[in-house]
Amino acid sequence: MSISVVLFTCDLRLHDHPPLAAALDGTEQVVPLFVRDRAVDAAGFAAPNRLAFLADCLRDLDAGLRERGGRLVLRSGDLVDQVRKVAAEADADEVHMTSDVSAHAHRREERLRGVLEAEGVRLHVHDTVTTAVAPGGVVPAGSDHFAVFTPYFRRWSQERLRDPLAAPRTVTVPDGVDSEPLPSRDDLSGLSEGLAAGGETEGRKRLTAWLRTGLAGYEDRHDDLAGDATSRFSPHLHFGTLSPVELVHRARRAGGPGAEAFVRQLAWRDFHRQVLAARPAAAAADYRTQHDRWRSERTAGQDIEAWKEGRTGYPIVDAAMRQLRHEGWMHNRGRLLTASFLTKTLYVDWRIGARYFLDLLVDGDLANNQLNWQWMAGTGTDTRPNRVLNPVTQAKRYDPDGSYVRRWVPELAALEGPAVHEPWKLRGLDRAALDYPDPIVELSEGLARFKQARGRD
16 A cells, blocks of 8 residues: 655645645555644744644644544654654655745755655655745746846746646545644734634635625725735735635636736735745845945834834834734735835844744745845845835825724824824824824934935935
Protein backbone atom coordinates (compact mmCIF):
# COMPACT_ATOMS: atom_id res chain seq x y z
CA MET A 1 0.00 0.00 0.00
CA SER A 2 1.40 3.41 -1.04
CA ILE A 3 1.20 6.25 1.45
CA SER A 4 1.92 9.99 1.13
CA VAL A 5 2.37 12.75 3.65
CA VAL A 6 0.69 16.07 2.84
CA LEU A 7 2.46 18.84 4.71
CA PHE A 8 0.11 21.75 5.32
CA THR A 9 1.81 25.10 5.89
CA CYS A 10 0.16 28.30 4.64
CA ASP A 11 -2.59 26.41 2.80
CA LEU A 12 -5.05 25.34 5.51
CA ARG A 13 -7.98 24.28 3.36
CA LEU A 14 -9.48 21.30 1.55
CA HIS A 15 -10.95 23.10 -1.49
CA ASP A 16 -8.54 23.72 -4.37
CA HIS A 17 -5.53 22.14 -2.67
CA PRO A 18 -3.11 20.79 -5.33
CA PRO A 19 -0.74 18.97 -2.90
CA LEU A 20 -3.63 17.08 -1.30
CA ALA A 21 -5.22 16.32 -4.67
CA ALA A 22 -1.92 15.02 -6.08
CA ALA A 23 -1.31 12.85 -3.03
CA LEU A 24 -4.79 11.34 -3.14
CA ASP A 25 -4.47 10.74 -6.87
CA GLY A 26 -1.24 8.77 -6.51
CA THR A 27 -1.59 6.90 -3.22
CA GLU A 28 -4.15 4.95 -1.24
CA GLN A 29 -3.64 6.68 2.09
CA VAL A 30 -2.38 10.09 3.19
CA VAL A 31 -1.17 11.66 6.39
CA PRO A 32 -2.39 15.28 6.58
CA LEU A 33 0.33 16.89 8.69
CA PHE A 34 0.87 20.32 10.22
CA VAL A 35 4.07 21.09 12.10
CA ARG A 36 4.21 23.94 14.57
CA ASP A 37 7.66 25.06 13.42
CA ARG A 38 9.72 26.26 16.38
CA ALA A 39 11.93 28.27 14.02
CA VAL A 40 8.93 30.51 13.31
CA ASP A 41 8.48 31.05 17.05
CA ALA A 42 12.18 31.74 17.53
CA ALA A 43 12.13 34.38 14.78
CA GLY A 44 9.36 36.25 16.60
CA PHE A 45 6.58 35.59 14.11
CA ALA A 46 4.30 33.70 16.50
CA ALA A 47 2.16 36.71 17.38
CA PRO A 48 -0.91 36.02 19.57
CA ASN A 49 -3.47 37.18 17.01
CA ARG A 50 -2.06 34.92 14.31
CA LEU A 51 -1.74 31.99 16.73
CA ALA A 52 -5.43 32.37 17.58
CA PHE A 53 -6.45 32.49 13.92
CA LEU A 54 -4.16 29.54 13.24
CA ALA A 55 -5.80 27.55 16.03
CA ASP A 56 -9.20 28.18 14.45
CA CYS A 57 -7.84 27.10 11.06
CA LEU A 58 -6.32 23.87 12.36
CA ARG A 59 -9.46 22.88 14.25
CA ASP A 60 -11.61 23.59 11.20
CA LEU A 61 -9.23 21.67 8.94
CA ASP A 62 -9.31 18.70 11.29
CA ALA A 63 -13.11 18.82 11.37
CA GLY A 64 -13.27 18.87 7.56
CA LEU A 65 -10.90 15.91 7.33
CA ARG A 66 -12.91 13.95 9.89
CA GLU A 67 -16.10 14.52 7.88
CA ARG A 68 -14.26 12.73 5.07
CA GLY A 69 -12.95 9.87 7.19
CA GLY A 70 -9.54 11.37 7.98
CA ARG A 71 -7.92 13.56 10.61
CA LEU A 72 -5.14 16.12 10.99
CA VAL A 73 -1.83 15.11 12.53
CA LEU A 74 -0.21 17.90 14.53
CA ARG A 75 3.43 17.93 15.59
CA SER A 76 5.75 20.55 17.11
CA GLY A 77 9.48 21.11 16.76
CA ASP A 78 11.91 21.37 13.88
CA LEU A 79 9.77 21.01 10.77
CA VAL A 80 12.29 18.95 8.80
CA ASP A 81 12.85 16.54 11.66
CA GLN A 82 9.13 16.13 12.32
CA VAL A 83 8.27 15.49 8.66
CA ARG A 84 11.03 12.88 8.49
CA LYS A 85 9.68 11.17 11.60
CA VAL A 86 6.09 11.12 10.38
CA ALA A 87 7.14 9.81 6.96
CA ALA A 88 9.04 7.00 8.69
CA GLU A 89 6.17 6.19 11.06
CA ALA A 90 3.71 5.97 8.18
CA ASP A 91 6.18 4.23 5.84
CA ALA A 92 5.40 6.93 3.30
CA ASP A 93 6.82 7.05 -0.21
CA GLU A 94 6.21 10.74 -0.90
CA VAL A 95 5.72 14.10 0.76
CA HIS A 96 3.67 16.84 -0.92
CA MET A 97 3.81 20.50 0.11
CA THR A 98 3.19 24.06 -1.10
CA SER A 99 6.00 26.32 -2.25
CA ASP A 100 6.72 29.53 -0.35
CA VAL A 101 8.83 32.61 -1.05
CA SER A 102 10.76 33.62 2.08
CA ALA A 103 14.44 32.87 2.58
CA HIS A 104 13.52 30.69 5.57
CA ALA A 105 11.06 28.72 3.45
CA HIS A 106 13.66 28.19 0.71
CA ARG A 107 16.26 26.93 3.20
CA ARG A 108 13.70 24.70 4.88
CA GLU A 109 12.64 23.17 1.59
CA GLU A 110 16.25 22.42 0.62
CA ARG A 111 16.93 20.77 3.98
CA LEU A 112 13.75 18.75 3.78
CA ARG A 113 14.48 17.52 0.28
CA GLY A 114 17.95 16.37 1.27
CA VAL A 115 16.79 14.55 4.42
CA LEU A 116 13.89 12.82 2.66
CA GLU A 117 15.89 11.78 -0.39
CA ALA A 118 18.49 10.20 1.89
CA GLU A 119 15.71 7.96 3.18
CA GLY A 120 14.21 7.21 -0.23
CA VAL A 121 11.22 9.53 0.11
CA ARG A 122 10.33 11.88 -2.74
CA LEU A 123 9.41 15.51 -2.09
CA HIS A 124 6.90 17.21 -4.40
CA VAL A 125 6.56 21.00 -4.12
CA HIS A 126 3.48 22.58 -5.71
CA ASP A 127 3.07 26.11 -7.08
CA THR A 128 -0.12 28.20 -7.50
CA VAL A 129 -1.51 27.14 -4.15
CA THR A 130 -1.04 30.44 -2.33
CA THR A 131 -0.70 32.59 -5.46
CA ALA A 132 -2.71 32.75 -8.67
CA VAL A 133 0.46 32.94 -10.79
CA ALA A 134 3.63 31.35 -9.47
CA PRO A 135 6.54 33.62 -8.50
CA GLY A 136 8.79 33.53 -11.56
CA GLY A 137 5.87 32.41 -13.70
CA VAL A 138 6.09 35.65 -15.65
CA VAL A 139 9.36 37.59 -15.93
CA PRO A 140 10.54 40.53 -18.04
CA ALA A 141 13.32 40.22 -20.55
CA GLY A 142 16.70 40.33 -18.88
CA SER A 143 15.52 39.99 -15.28
CA ASP A 144 14.28 37.38 -12.85
CA HIS A 145 11.32 39.46 -11.64
CA PHE A 146 9.22 42.53 -12.34
CA ALA A 147 10.16 45.60 -10.31
CA VAL A 148 7.16 47.69 -11.42
CA PHE A 149 3.56 46.58 -10.94
CA THR A 150 1.88 47.87 -14.12
CA PRO A 151 3.90 45.82 -16.65
CA TYR A 152 3.71 42.86 -14.27
CA PHE A 153 -0.07 43.15 -14.15
CA ARG A 154 -0.32 43.23 -17.94
CA ARG A 155 1.59 39.95 -18.20
CA TRP A 156 -0.13 38.46 -15.15
CA SER A 157 -3.54 39.17 -16.68
CA GLN A 158 -2.63 37.24 -19.83
CA GLU A 159 -1.74 34.06 -17.96
CA ARG A 160 -4.14 31.16 -18.15
CA LEU A 161 -4.82 30.04 -14.61
CA ARG A 162 -5.27 26.40 -13.72
CA ASP A 163 -8.81 25.26 -12.91
CA PRO A 164 -9.77 25.12 -9.23
CA LEU A 165 -9.89 21.65 -7.68
CA ALA A 166 -12.83 20.23 -5.76
CA ALA A 167 -12.41 19.23 -2.13
CA PRO A 168 -11.83 15.48 -1.73
CA ARG A 169 -14.79 13.29 -0.86
CA THR A 170 -12.83 10.86 1.29
CA VAL A 171 -9.46 10.94 3.03
CA THR A 172 -8.01 7.76 4.50
CA VAL A 173 -5.27 8.13 7.11
CA PRO A 174 -3.14 5.15 8.15
CA ASP A 175 -3.19 3.97 11.76
CA GLY A 176 -0.21 4.36 14.03
CA VAL A 177 0.63 8.02 13.44
CA ASP A 178 -0.01 9.95 16.63
CA SER A 179 -0.98 13.61 16.90
CA GLU A 180 -0.58 16.27 19.53
CA PRO A 181 -3.78 17.92 20.81
CA LEU A 182 -5.04 20.72 18.61
CA PRO A 183 -4.54 24.27 19.95
CA SER A 184 -7.41 26.54 20.95
CA ARG A 185 -7.58 30.31 20.95
CA ASP A 186 -9.08 30.01 24.45
CA ASP A 187 -5.61 29.09 25.71
CA LEU A 188 -4.05 32.31 24.44
CA SER A 189 -3.74 35.74 26.00
CA GLY A 190 -2.97 39.16 24.58
CA LEU A 191 -5.47 38.89 21.73
CA SER A 192 -7.13 41.82 20.03
CA GLU A 193 -10.65 42.15 21.38
CA GLY A 194 -12.30 42.25 17.97
CA LEU A 195 -10.19 39.52 16.34
CA ALA A 196 -12.08 37.69 13.58
CA ALA A 197 -12.64 33.94 13.52
CA GLY A 198 -10.45 31.78 11.31
CA GLY A 199 -10.87 28.58 9.33
CA GLU A 200 -11.91 27.50 5.85
CA THR A 201 -15.57 27.25 6.79
CA GLU A 202 -15.58 30.86 7.94
CA GLY A 203 -13.60 31.95 4.88
CA ARG A 204 -16.00 30.31 2.45
CA LYS A 205 -19.00 31.86 4.20
CA ARG A 206 -17.37 35.24 3.79
CA LEU A 207 -16.60 34.48 0.13
CA THR A 208 -20.21 33.56 -0.62
CA ALA A 209 -21.52 36.72 1.03
CA TRP A 210 -18.87 38.93 -0.61
CA LEU A 211 -19.63 37.68 -4.11
CA ARG A 212 -23.32 38.35 -3.51
CA THR A 213 -23.18 41.76 -1.83
CA GLY A 214 -19.67 43.25 -1.91
CA LEU A 215 -17.92 42.57 -5.19
CA ALA A 216 -20.03 44.71 -7.54
CA GLY A 217 -19.40 47.90 -5.57
CA TYR A 218 -15.75 47.23 -4.79
CA GLU A 219 -14.24 49.64 -7.32
CA ASP A 220 -16.22 52.60 -5.97
CA ARG A 221 -16.13 51.72 -2.27
CA HIS A 222 -12.87 49.94 -1.42
CA ASP A 223 -11.20 53.19 -0.22
CA ASP A 224 -14.21 54.23 1.88
CA LEU A 225 -12.84 53.94 5.41
CA ALA A 226 -16.16 54.17 7.21
CA GLY A 227 -17.95 51.95 4.70
CA ASP A 228 -15.70 48.99 5.50
CA ALA A 229 -16.32 47.71 1.98
CA THR A 230 -13.15 45.68 1.44
CA SER A 231 -13.35 41.89 1.31
CA ARG A 232 -11.39 41.27 4.53
CA PHE A 233 -10.01 38.15 2.84
CA SER A 234 -6.41 38.97 3.75
CA PRO A 235 -6.23 36.72 6.87
CA HIS A 236 -7.74 33.86 4.90
CA LEU A 237 -5.28 34.36 2.06
CA HIS A 238 -2.39 34.53 4.54
CA PHE A 239 -3.34 31.21 6.13
CA GLY A 240 -4.51 29.74 2.84
CA THR A 241 -8.09 29.01 3.88
CA LEU A 242 -9.13 30.61 0.61
CA SER A 243 -7.50 29.95 -2.76
CA PRO A 244 -6.37 32.96 -4.82
CA VAL A 245 -6.87 30.88 -7.97
CA GLU A 246 -10.49 30.27 -7.05
CA LEU A 247 -10.99 33.92 -6.09
CA VAL A 248 -9.73 35.15 -9.47
CA HIS A 249 -11.89 32.64 -11.37
CA ARG A 250 -15.05 33.50 -9.43
CA ALA A 251 -14.48 37.24 -9.63
CA ARG A 252 -13.90 37.10 -13.37
CA ARG A 253 -16.99 34.95 -13.77
CA ALA A 254 -19.02 37.64 -11.98
CA GLY A 255 -17.46 40.36 -14.14
CA GLY A 256 -17.80 44.12 -13.96
CA PRO A 257 -15.63 46.99 -12.73
CA GLY A 258 -15.77 45.78 -9.12
CA ALA A 259 -14.46 42.37 -10.08
CA GLU A 260 -11.69 43.91 -12.19
CA ALA A 261 -10.57 46.13 -9.30
CA PHE A 262 -10.64 43.18 -6.90
CA VAL A 263 -8.59 40.96 -9.22
CA ARG A 264 -6.05 43.77 -9.52
CA GLN A 265 -5.57 43.64 -5.74
CA LEU A 266 -4.96 39.89 -5.92
CA ALA A 267 -2.36 40.59 -8.59
CA TRP A 268 -0.65 43.07 -6.24
CA ARG A 269 -0.34 40.23 -3.72
CA ASP A 270 1.28 37.99 -6.35
CA PHE A 271 3.52 40.88 -7.40
CA HIS A 272 4.97 41.28 -3.93
CA ARG A 273 5.54 37.56 -3.58
CA GLN A 274 7.49 37.39 -6.85
CA VAL A 275 9.61 40.34 -5.68
CA LEU A 276 10.41 38.65 -2.36
CA ALA A 277 11.07 35.30 -4.04
CA ALA A 278 13.69 36.95 -6.24
CA ARG A 279 15.05 39.31 -3.57
CA PRO A 280 14.56 37.59 -0.18
CA ALA A 281 16.81 40.17 1.52
CA ALA A 282 14.06 42.75 0.93
CA ALA A 283 12.30 41.34 3.99
CA ALA A 284 14.73 43.35 6.10
CA ALA A 285 16.81 45.54 3.76
CA ASP A 286 15.88 48.34 1.37
CA TYR A 287 14.90 47.04 -2.03
CA ARG A 288 16.04 50.37 -3.48
CA THR A 289 17.99 52.38 -0.98
CA GLN A 290 17.47 56.11 -0.69
CA HIS A 291 20.42 56.30 1.72
CA ASP A 292 18.08 57.42 4.47
CA ARG A 293 19.44 58.32 7.86
CA TRP A 294 16.23 57.55 9.70
CA ARG A 295 15.49 58.92 13.15
CA SER A 296 16.35 56.19 15.64
CA GLU A 297 14.10 54.63 18.26
CA ARG A 298 16.13 56.57 20.82
CA THR A 299 15.67 59.99 19.24
CA ALA A 300 12.11 59.42 17.99
CA GLY A 301 10.90 57.24 20.86
CA GLN A 302 8.08 59.50 22.01
CA ASP A 303 6.79 59.98 18.48
CA ILE A 304 6.87 56.24 17.82
CA GLU A 305 4.92 55.50 21.01
CA ALA A 306 2.34 58.15 20.15
CA TRP A 307 1.95 56.54 16.71
CA LYS A 308 1.53 53.07 18.20
CA GLU A 309 -0.99 54.26 20.78
CA GLY A 310 -3.08 56.29 18.32
CA ARG A 311 -2.27 59.59 20.05
CA THR A 312 -0.51 61.53 17.29
CA GLY A 313 -3.08 64.33 17.20
CA TYR A 314 -4.05 63.43 13.63
CA PRO A 315 -7.44 61.72 14.00
CA ILE A 316 -7.36 59.63 10.82
CA VAL A 317 -3.95 58.19 11.73
CA ASP A 318 -5.02 57.54 15.30
CA ALA A 319 -8.28 55.90 14.21
CA ALA A 320 -6.45 53.45 11.97
CA MET A 321 -3.90 52.58 14.66
CA ARG A 322 -6.68 51.95 17.18
CA GLN A 323 -8.51 49.75 14.71
CA LEU A 324 -5.32 47.72 14.37
CA ARG A 325 -5.04 47.25 18.11
CA HIS A 326 -8.72 46.34 18.52
CA GLU A 327 -9.17 44.02 15.53
CA GLY A 328 -5.68 42.85 14.62
CA TRP A 329 -6.56 44.19 11.19
CA MET A 330 -6.57 47.58 9.48
CA HIS A 331 -8.31 48.97 6.42
CA ASN A 332 -5.89 49.14 3.50
CA ARG A 333 -6.25 52.90 3.09
CA GLY A 334 -5.44 53.21 6.79
CA ARG A 335 -2.30 51.15 6.29
CA LEU A 336 -1.10 53.54 3.61
CA LEU A 337 -1.83 56.60 5.75
CA THR A 338 -0.21 55.31 8.92
CA ALA A 339 2.86 54.08 7.04
CA SER A 340 3.29 57.36 5.22
CA PHE A 341 2.93 59.27 8.49
CA LEU A 342 5.54 57.20 10.31
CA THR A 343 8.14 57.04 7.55
CA LYS A 344 7.76 60.40 5.85
CA THR A 345 6.11 62.80 8.28
CA LEU A 346 7.95 61.47 11.34
CA TYR A 347 10.90 60.16 9.29
CA VAL A 348 11.15 56.89 11.22
CA ASP A 349 12.63 53.68 9.77
CA TRP A 350 10.00 51.60 7.96
CA ARG A 351 11.27 48.46 9.74
CA ILE A 352 9.99 49.81 13.06
CA GLY A 353 6.50 50.15 11.63
CA ALA A 354 6.65 46.84 9.80
CA ARG A 355 7.66 45.06 13.02
CA TYR A 356 4.79 46.61 14.97
CA PHE A 357 2.31 45.62 12.28
CA LEU A 358 3.62 42.05 12.35
CA ASP A 359 3.14 42.02 16.11
CA LEU A 360 -0.58 42.69 15.72
CA LEU A 361 -1.81 41.90 12.21
CA VAL A 362 -3.70 38.63 11.87
CA ASP A 363 -2.80 38.78 8.16
CA GLY A 364 0.85 39.60 8.95
CA ASP A 365 2.38 38.29 5.74
CA LEU A 366 6.10 38.82 5.22
CA ALA A 367 5.89 39.65 1.52
CA ASN A 368 2.86 41.94 1.67
CA ASN A 369 3.73 43.62 4.94
CA GLN A 370 7.41 44.33 4.31
CA LEU A 371 7.08 45.30 0.68
CA ASN A 372 4.03 47.48 1.20
CA TRP A 373 5.90 49.26 3.98
CA GLN A 374 8.84 49.74 1.63
CA TRP A 375 6.50 50.96 -1.12
CA MET A 376 5.17 53.63 1.23
CA ALA A 377 8.62 54.50 2.61
CA GLY A 378 9.93 55.00 -0.92
CA THR A 379 12.58 52.28 -0.60
CA GLY A 380 10.61 49.65 -2.49
CA THR A 381 8.95 49.38 -5.89
CA ASP A 382 7.04 52.68 -5.87
CA THR A 383 7.91 54.69 -8.98
CA ARG A 384 7.27 57.89 -6.96
CA PRO A 385 9.41 57.17 -3.90
CA ASN A 386 9.06 60.68 -2.45
CA ARG A 387 5.28 60.89 -2.41
CA VAL A 388 3.85 61.93 0.96
CA LEU A 389 0.21 61.37 1.92
CA ASN A 390 -1.25 64.35 3.75
CA PRO A 391 -3.40 62.83 6.54
CA VAL A 392 -5.87 65.73 6.59
CA THR A 393 -6.40 65.77 2.84
CA GLN A 394 -6.69 61.98 2.79
CA ALA A 395 -9.14 62.02 5.71
CA LYS A 396 -11.45 64.49 3.98
CA ARG A 397 -11.34 62.40 0.82
CA TYR A 398 -11.80 58.91 2.26
CA ASP A 399 -13.74 59.70 5.46
CA PRO A 400 -15.59 62.83 4.37
CA ASP A 401 -18.14 62.99 7.19
CA GLY A 402 -15.73 61.68 9.84
CA SER A 403 -17.65 58.48 10.67
CA TYR A 404 -14.54 56.32 10.70
CA VAL A 405 -12.71 58.68 13.04
CA ARG A 406 -15.66 58.94 15.42
CA ARG A 407 -15.93 55.14 15.52
CA TRP A 408 -12.34 54.65 16.66
CA VAL A 409 -11.54 57.92 18.44
CA PRO A 410 -14.50 58.35 20.80
CA GLU A 411 -12.90 61.44 22.39
CA LEU A 412 -13.93 63.26 19.20
CA ALA A 413 -17.41 61.76 18.85
CA ALA A 414 -19.11 65.07 19.65
CA LEU A 415 -17.47 66.86 16.72
CA GLU A 416 -19.71 66.91 13.67
CA GLY A 417 -18.79 66.42 10.04
CA PRO A 418 -15.31 67.00 8.61
CA ALA A 419 -14.36 69.25 11.55
CA VAL A 420 -13.46 66.05 13.39
CA HIS A 421 -10.33 65.79 11.22
CA GLU A 422 -8.81 69.05 12.52
CA PRO A 423 -9.65 69.32 16.23
CA TRP A 424 -6.64 71.58 16.85
CA LYS A 425 -8.51 74.35 15.09
CA LEU A 426 -11.02 74.55 17.94
CA ARG A 427 -10.54 77.36 20.39
CA GLY A 428 -11.16 78.06 24.04
CA LEU A 429 -13.48 75.82 26.04
CA ASP A 430 -14.36 73.71 22.99
CA ARG A 431 -10.73 72.66 22.62
CA ALA A 432 -10.16 72.30 26.36
CA ALA A 433 -13.11 69.92 26.61
CA LEU A 434 -11.39 67.35 24.38
CA ASP A 435 -9.17 64.72 25.96
CA TYR A 436 -7.15 64.53 22.77
CA PRO A 437 -3.57 65.67 22.07
CA ASP A 438 -2.37 68.39 19.78
CA PRO A 439 -0.46 67.19 16.70
CA ILE A 440 2.97 65.83 17.64
CA VAL A 441 4.43 67.50 14.56
CA GLU A 442 3.30 70.15 12.12
CA LEU A 443 2.77 68.64 8.68
CA SER A 444 4.87 71.38 7.09
CA GLU A 445 7.70 70.66 9.53
CA GLY A 446 7.60 66.95 8.81
CA LEU A 447 7.53 67.54 5.06
CA ALA A 448 10.49 69.92 5.22
CA ARG A 449 12.51 67.44 7.27
CA PHE A 450 11.72 64.64 4.82
CA LYS A 451 12.61 66.72 1.76
CA GLN A 452 15.89 67.75 3.33
CA ALA A 453 16.71 64.14 4.23
CA ARG A 454 16.05 63.05 0.66
CA GLY A 455 17.95 65.99 -0.81
CA ARG A 456 14.85 67.52 -2.39
CA ASP A 457 14.64 70.81 -0.49
